[in-house]
Amino acid sequence: MHNIQPLLTKTYLKAKSARGVYIYDESGKPYLDGSSGAVACSLGHSHPKVLPVIKDQLDKLQFVYRSQFGSEEAEQLATKLFELSVGKSHGHTFFVNSGSEAIETAMKVALQYWQEQGKPEKKHFISRWKSYHGITVGALSLSGHALRRQRFENSLEKYPSLHADLENDTLETQTKEFIAVIEKTGAKHIAAFVAEPIVGAAGTALAPSSEYYKEIKKICDQYEILFIADEVMTGLGRTGKWFAMEYWNTIADIVTIGKSLGAGYAPIAATMMTEKVLAPIKKGSGLIMSGHTYSGHPLSCATALKVLQIVEEDNLLANVNEKGAFIKNRLIEWKAKYESIDVVRGKGLMIGVEFDPAMKGLQAKLIDQCFNNGLLVYPSVGGPYGKDENGILISPPFIINQQETDELLAKLEQSLREVLS
Ligand SMILES: Cc1ncc(COP(=O)(O)O)c(C=O)c1O
Structure with missing residues (x-):
């Protein structure tokens, strides 16, 4: 085997084709994509409205390098993102290829924002222990996800510093801790606070209370710290709204997006920012020192624009909310039947189930059993430092219909019964 996959000791089945919510292996066996891959394939596979756009774009313009040409495709996508952004506040977007x-x-823009205003000492970041922001060294430095972090601990910055429990501690405890960390570090050294509005891989769809982000943003503004919402x-629809921050009606200074932007059809991600953030950079050096060879790839931009148009035109957020509520309610009912289920939570089609952490190995066995039964679910962690491998995320494509939803639940319950027996 020349291709390196995550586990070097495992032989992975090869996928041969995919359509709708199903992926087929080489033997033709279907797998219901209950995780949208890595919570990305929001339109399912081989969507009939996306494929022609990709083919047409290839005939028209597949690539230009961003420091030589702009493209109508990148401009239109950035405009669409501005229109969808919370309070139409993020009018400037920098395209990249992955969430990391x-x-x-986002980190570089925050650093530059302060540098250009004569405050280069504002270079520290604050994040939460329960978080995952990506696998590159900077993004991993922000992430508390113990499993992904521990091997590189000595090479990482120690940015995660907030321990407060988002679900069980009071808002007062959470904000007091935030202020204490800011004051201990010194606001004059802090560039930004970075947080996932709803914690995914490191928190199994964990969300804070309805007042949390308003309060946190107020504190950020008071201490002159930027707020980056990851x-x-x-x-882009996963939680039933275009942006999860809409649930808190709070406008972050910088927003990062990825996954559902390209929806599995193109590798594309982006850093969006407000006028406030861009203005001093525009006035100062006039250049954001970031970017990659394929940033703003016209093929990816045209594809992502079509993805967003389909989510809008086909009213898929309504389906995300309807099927999400259906799945979550059913899982809550299961709690009475299965003692091993500790917590069920989530919004839209980002639903988390945490199992009793004392039942070591249950998560891995369940994920394997689901796979054998033709269902894909995504692993996530729980516990205060993300050390308990006891969670799963259920995050099927936005297009899932009722019959497929029933099948997802039936396969999940069958798999759970089998591993518990
Ligand atoms: C919240 C969050 N941020 C960043 C990333 C990193 O994205 P990518 O894997 O595309 O680099 C992820 C990936 O899971 C994520 O969940």
Whole structure:
């Protein structure tokens, strides 16, 4: 085997084709994509409205390098993102290729924002222990996800500093801790606070109370700290709104997106920012020092624009909310039947189930059993430092219909029964 996959000791089945919510292996066996891959394939596979756009774009313009040409495709996508952004506030977008890169660019933009105003000492970041922001060294430095972090601990910055429990501690405890960390570090050294509105891989769809982000943003403004909302997993419809921050009616200074932007059809992610953030950079150096060879790739931009148009035209957010509520309610009912289920939570089609952490190995066994039974679910962690491998995320494509939803639940319950027996 020449291709390196995550586990070097495992032979992975090869996927041969995919359509709608199903992926087929080489033997023709279907797998219901209950995780949208890595919570990305929001329109399912081989969507009949996306494929012609990709083919047409290839005939027209597949690539230009961003420092030599702009493209109508990138401009239209940035305009669409501005129109969808919370309070139409993020009018400037920098395109990259992955969520990790979007976070790296967000960090650099925050650093530059302060540098250009004569405050280069504002270079520290604050994040939460329960978080995952990406695998590149900067993004991993922000992430508390113990499993992904521990091997590189000595090479990482120690940015995660907030321990407060988002679900069980009071808002007062959470904000007091935030202020204490800011004051201990010194606001004059802090560039930004970075947080996932709803914690995904490191928190199993964990969300804070309805007042949390308003209060946190107020504190950020008071101490002159930028707020970066990492919406790589939550953004563009996954939680039933275009942006999860709409649930808190709070406008972040910088927003990162990825996953559902390209929806599995193109590798694309982005860092969006307000006029306030861009203005000093425009006035100062006039250049954001970030970017990659394929940033703003016209093929990816044209594809992502079509993805967003389909979500809008086909009213898919309504389906995300309807099927999400159906699945979540059913899982809550299961709690009475299965003692091993500790918590069910989530919004839209980002639904988390945490199992009893004392039942070591249950998560891995369940994910394997689901796979054998033709269902894909996504692993996530729980516990205060994300050390408990006891969660799964259920995050099927936005297009899932009722019959497929019933099948997802039936396969999940069958798999759970089998591993518990
Ligand atoms: C919230 C969040 N941020 C950033 C990333 C990194 O994105 P990518 O894997 O595309 O680099 C992820 C990936 O899971 C994520 O969930």
